[in-house]
Amino acid sequence: MREYLLTLCVTAAVTYLLTGPVRKFAIAAGAMPQIRARDVHREPTPRLGGIAMFGGLCAGLLVASQLTNIGELFILSDEPRALLSGAGLIWLLGVLDDKWGVDALVKLGGQMIAAGVMVLQGLTILWLPVPGVGNVALTQLQGTLLTVALVVITINAVNFVDGLDGLASGMVTIAAAAFFMYAYRIWYGYGIEAAAPATLFAAVLMGMCLGFLPHNMHPARIFMGDSGSMLIGLVLAAGAVSITGQVDPDLVVEHTRSVRAAVHQMVPLYMPLLLPLTIIAIPVADLVLAIVRRTWRGESPFAADKGHLHHRLLEIGHSHSRAVLIMYFWSALIAFGAVAFSVQSASMVIVLAVVCLCAIGLVVLLMPRFTPRVPGWAHAFVPPRYRHKIAGDAPLAGENVQLAADEQESGDPSTKAGTVTAEGAKTGQQPQPAFAGLNGATAIGGNQQQGTRSSASSCDGQHTK
Secondary structure, eight states: OHHHHHHHHHHHHHHHHHHHHHHHHHHHHTOOOOOOTTOOOSSOOOOOTHHHHHHHHHHHHHHHHTSTTTHHHHHHOSHHHHHHHHHHHHHHHHHHHHHTOOOHHHHHHHHHHHHHHHHHTTOSOOEEEETTTEEEEOOHHHHHHHHHHHHHHHHHHHHHHOOSTTHHHHHHHHHHHHHHHHHHIIIIISOOGGGHHHHHHHHHHHHHHHHHHHHHSSSOSOOOHHHHHHHHHHHHHHHHHHHHHSSOHHHHHHHHTOHHHHHHHTHHHHHHHHTTOGGGHHHHHHHHHHHHHHHHTTOOTTOOOSOSHHHHHHHTTOOHHHHHHHHHHHHHHHHHHHHHHTOGGGHHHHHHHHHHHHHHHHHHHTOTTOOOOOOGGGGGGSOGGGSOOOTTOOOOTTHHHHHHHHHHHHTOTTTTTTOOOHHHHHHTOOOOOOOTTOSSOOOTTOHHHHTTSOHHHHTSSOOOO
16 A cells, blocks of 8 residues: 555656646646637646646656566556557647647547557456356457457547536546555455556546646646546546456455355456446536437537536536536545445445435536535634624725635625626726526636637646636
8 A cells, every 4th residue: 555655646746746847837838728609717828737637647647667566466467558558649649639720530540549559568458257147258259259259449538528617637646546546445445456557547646637636726736637537537537447447356255255246246347348437427418418419519628618527517507616516526425435335335335425425416516606604713713704794894905805716616606696706996997797597607608708818927827727
């Protein structure tokens, strides 16, 4: 465990330290496109964050190869080298797309090539654990097609969900943490060495996302872009392919001494092939809904729109931060619930806990306007948006500006129309009305007004997405 933690920390540190210089490079290189109609951020923001994440991936694998126990993995298995080869190709494709733009079909072809490179180096699905049947051996063609399909679907699922500050990196961190717990249990709990590569991939993936997340939280100073979202999607898919197609379920049967118990404990292992990837069920659901929605309207499945799940959360009144936290909640509930369900002794307790948490999540999801208030004695410890307003109280110096920003973030429409922003206070202009048709404070519908700002001035301050 200490070696995995060391690998995680090194990956996170390198990614974090590289993100600042990469941001400056992205600005100098002009990798900062203007606001598009479907974007949620209000000012042009540099991309190419995937460069820092790829540097963290290389650093993590390099350190892991020099460690005592994990280092043996690089001698006994070609999977780490297969991952690095596929990651390098998908990262290069993403960098080109972030800077110049790449056609959707070309990107799809590049994703298939990256998956094929990994298959050629041994990272492929050899068999499927089917409940009630046992192992189903796959031919080389079947394993290749299934592996490529799983990798491509996972890459695009993560890419589709990358629409809000910190959303993709946070959700993949949650998925990787749950995946690490399961893979580590298979590796050290049952002594199955075939699960070691997946455990390493999950630790490195967590480090990549955790190192980038502080720069990407709302308001984001840099976006990971396709170079980052496709990269982390490929790493996550590689871990799923490794533990699903390489781990022999018969070894689990030997330890549990029961086929039924083995199948029960293999639930998080074969479920990724059915969804795919239970641990990122929310992005996969968003991907499926987007394809159905666009084809139903007679559009291309690759045509961008504003109908993703995070867009809908903003439209019903949730603030940017609250929408991200809601997506985090559901991702964690599904990912950790699937892993916890594999523990047979606590299955009924897990089911009851998941049901209760689902009820709580639905209440929060359906109450976008709810803003908790705290008693007067605690006002000094909370943001102004949580304080009671007392008639006759004069605001402190600068509190109007802070209240405007906080109310805008909280999504409370009752104060937007009458609050003077900092820019309005300087110019004497009247406040603009809230966006038509929206209950919350979002930038949807107002992107055209923001598109005239200069790129140079927008990069010196904070950015929202």
